[in-house]
Amino acid sequence: MTTYNQLAGLRVNYVSSDPTLNTGNEGQVWYNSTSGTLKSLVQIKAWSSGGNMNTARWSLSGAGSQTAGLGFGGYTTTTLANTEEYSGYTWAAGGNLTTARYLFAGAGTQTAGLGFGGSLNPGSSNATEEYNGSTWGPGGNLGTARYGISGCGLQTAGLAFSGYGGSGYTGATEEYDGSTWTAGGSLSTARYLVAGAGIQTAGLAAGGANGPGSGGNKTNTEEYDGSAWTAGGNLNTARRALTGAGIQTLALAFGGDTSPVITGATELYDGSSWTNTVSLNTARQTIGGAGSATAGLGFGGLTTVAVANTEEFNSTIFSPATGAWASGGNLTTARYGLAGTGTQTAGLAFGGTTPTTAATEEYDGTSWGPGGNMGTARRLMGSAGTQTSALAFGGLNVVDATVNVTEEYDGSTWSPGGNLNTTRFNLAGCGTQTAGLGFGGNSPAQVATEEYDGSAWTTGGNLATARKGLSGAGIQTAGLAFGGQSPVGYFTATEKYDGTSWTSTGSLNTARQYMAGCGTQTAALGAGGDASPGTTAATELFDGTAWTSAPPLGSARYSAGGAGTQTVGLAFGGGLPASAATEEFSGPQTTATASTLTTS
Numbered sequence: 001m002t003t004y005n006q007l008a009g010l011r012v013n014y015v016s017s018d019p020t021l022n023t024g025n026e027g028q029v030w031y032n033s034t035s036g037t038l039k040s041l042v043q044i045k046a047w048s049s050g051g052n053m054n055t056a057r058w059s060l061s062g063a064g065s066q067t068a069g070l071g072f073g074g075y076t077t078t079t080l081a082n083t084e085e086y087s088g089y090t091w092a093a094g095g096n097l098t099t100a101r102y103l104f105a106g107a108g109t110q111t112a113g114l115g116f117g118g119s120l121n122p123g124s125s126n127a128t129e130e131y132n133g134s135t136w137g138p139g140g141n142l143g144t145a146r147y148g149i150s151g152c153g154l155q156t157a158g159l160a161f162s163g164y165g166g167s168g169y170t171g172a173t174e175e176y177d178g179s180t181w182t183a184g185g186s187l188s189t190a191r192y193l194v195a196g197a198g199i200q201t202a203g204l205a206a207g208g209a210n211g212p213g214s215g216g217n218k219t220n221t222e223e224y225d226g227s228a229w230t231a232g233g234n235l236n237t238a239r240r241a242l243t244g245a246g247i248q249t250l251a252l253a254f255g256g257d258t259s260p261v262i263t264g265a266t267e268l269y270d271g272s273s274w275t276n277t278v279s280l281n282t283a284r285q286t287i288g289g290a291g292s293a294t295a296g297l298g299f300g301g302l303t304t305v306a307v308a309n310t311e312e313f314n315s316t317i318f319s320p321a322t323g324a325w326a327s328g329g330n331l332t333t334a335r336y337g338l339a340g341t342g343t344q345t346a347g348l349a350f351g352g353t354t355p356t357t358a359a360t361e362e363y364d365g366t367s368w369g370p371g372g373n374m375g376t377a378r379r380l381m382g383s384a385g386t387q388t389s390a391l392a393f394g395g396l397n398v399v400d401a402t403v404n405v406t407e408e409y410d411g412s413t414w415s416p417g418g419n420l421n422t423t424r425f426n427l428a429g430c431g432t433q434t435a436g437l438g439f440g441g442n443s444p445a446q447v448a449t450e451e452y453d454g455s456a457w458t459t460g461g462n463l464a465t466a467r468k469g470l471s472g473a474g475i476q477t478a479g480l481a482f483g484g485q486s487p488v489g490y491f492t493a494t495e496k497y498d499g500t501s502w503t504s505t506g507s508l509n510t511a512r513q514y515m516a517g518c519g520t521q522t523a524a525l526g527a528g529g530d531a532s533p534g535t536t537a538a539t540e541l542f543d544g545t546a547w548t549s550a551p552p553l554g555s556a557r558y559s560a561g562g563a564g565t566q567t568v569g570l571a572f573g574g575g576l577p578a579s580a581a582t583e584e585f586s587g588p589q590t591t592a593t594a595s596t597l598t599t600s
Contacts, residue, residue, distance in 0.1 A: 045277045048555045050310035051090040055082050058302035061106035061115055062288035066295040066312055067534035068110040071288045075102040076306045079121045085110055088534010089576055095135040099127050105151030105160060112155040117163060119147035124165050130155055140180045144172045148192030153200040161205055164192040169210040175200055185228040189220050195244030195253040201226035202248040209240035214259040223248055233273035237265045241285035246293035254298055257285040268293060282309050314552060324551050328582035329367035333359050336575030337379035340561025342387040344570045344584055347563040353379045354578055356398045362387055372413045376405050382429030384436040391433045396425045408433055418456040422448045428472035428481060435476040442468035445486040451476055461501035465493045469513030474521040482526055485513040490532055496521055506546040510538050516562030516571040523566040528574060530558040541566055553583055
């Protein structure tokens with residue numbers, strides 16, 4: 001039999017614990033003798049949709065992070081002063097720029113932003129403005145007025161470079177100390193519409209143009225050390241009007257104009273060379289950018305028209321076998337706050353909002369079809385059971401009143417069951433229709449646990465941690481509660497139920513509420529959720545002791561329904577905004593024992 005050694009020219013490492021996960025050992029295969037598992041390391045990179053900007057625009061500027069972004073200025077049919085702040089899933093209005101402009105540069109954070117240079121249509125600007133989280137105020141003027149300028153750094157340590165001014169294309173570089181710009185070393189290649197990343201003492205400039213058409217586009221990359229620029233590795237795609245994010249040794253460049261084609265091409269820089277990675281879903285130029293090379297943000301831009309689209313780039317390193325998500329058939333009714341149960345090939349979705357609904361849908365592994373409506377339209381309820389024997393309990397009704405109503409589903413019709421003893425919503429559930437478990441919830445945050453016997457609820461042991469928006473998995477005598485929120489914040493806390501009492505166990509890696517959950521007490525899945533300050537796509541797997549990271553959902557969302565098992569899971573619906581998307585998880589399959597593994 002051909003061995004891994006013969007195929008790869010390497011031996012499988014035999015170790016007692018997993019190695020530190022980083023890109024340096026991507027592709028490595030090892031055997032963990034403690035867990036008896038054969039593992040490998042891969043990196044997943046993907047763009048996913050975020051919330052649309054309120055104002056579609058191009059040639060805008062950006063700053064901040066993926067979950068606390070800032071977009072300002074730009075152009076539609078007129079020059080704009082609008083500022084918007086991104087929370088990780090929605091944009092909200094911020095204070096307007098003092099001077100409306102476009103094709104200018106940004107730096108800093110959402111609460112300490114910097115905007116400088118740009119086009120006033122007509123004329124170039126040397127103005128600098130500083131943002132404090134609510135309003136813009138004047139800063140020191142640039143020495144060289146220009147548009148198509150790029151920048152990076154912080155509000156008190158900014159870097160400005162390249163652009164087009166009265167004397168044509170420029171490589172002029174200036175450094176900002178929070179009040180004054182001073183001259184730095186010039187770029188070797190004068191140009192404009194360059195991608196910028198990094199900090200004042202370790203900046204990066206990539207691409208751009210110094211002439212019309214494709215012949216003017218550049219692949220040149222230059223690195224700044226605080227005083228001078230030196231050549232770095234060339235981009236794979238020559239282009240102008242692209243955007244950058246990250247630092248000098250780990251940067252992202254995306255979008256742009258290859259003349260005449262607008263591109264969504266995305267490249268990653270490791271400090272010496274660029275490699276192509278997954279492209280933007282919407283190809284565009286002069287897009288706003290923020291964040292890092294592993295958690296990037298792109299927003300607005302120009303296709304043939306100004307767009308409001310936001311996309312989030314995530315690069316996740318994980319140790320499988322940890323599975324993968326794939327798209328399934330969409331729900332008929334987009335909604336969040338819904339409940340789910342069943343399996344990947346026989347799933348059930350019911351309730352949710354918006355608006356609050358009684359609608360039930362059944363999944364056959366490919367598509368959703370209608371089921372019988374619940375008697376009480378509601379959202380944020382608990383659930384248990386299967387597609388043909390389900391349980392729905394608690395929740396909020398159409399007038400936002402909390403209910404204790406329980407309903408039982410037989411595969412076609414919902415009928416009344418015994419009421420919960422503690423009226424609540426935002427609770428979790430698990431188990432079966434005749435042996436169900438409901439726990440947590442609000443208002444206020446609850447520790448209460450109840451057990452259902454097919455007709456009535458009785459009191460069980462209290463959770464150790466009162467919380468709402470938590471998730472559940474398992475059965476009545478072996479339940480699992482994880483995540484959630486209370487007035488003190490979001491939780492990583494996980495607890496196990498033995499049919500009598502709850503005990504604490506391994507914590508989630510990402511504190512959050514409103515996850516899609518499924519599986520058992522010793523093999524659970526938690527995906528998505530509200531991680532504050534934004535919605536997440538993060539997926540984690542529980543082995544009965546600890547949570548490990550797995551590939552993220554294709555789209556970040558919270559309050560989605562979950563069904564199935566850790567190895568054959570289902571996530572559907574969610575928000576914000578309300579989604580109809582369904583994703584199917586194929587979980588870890590590769591295990592081995594010491595007696596069957598060849599290591600030489």
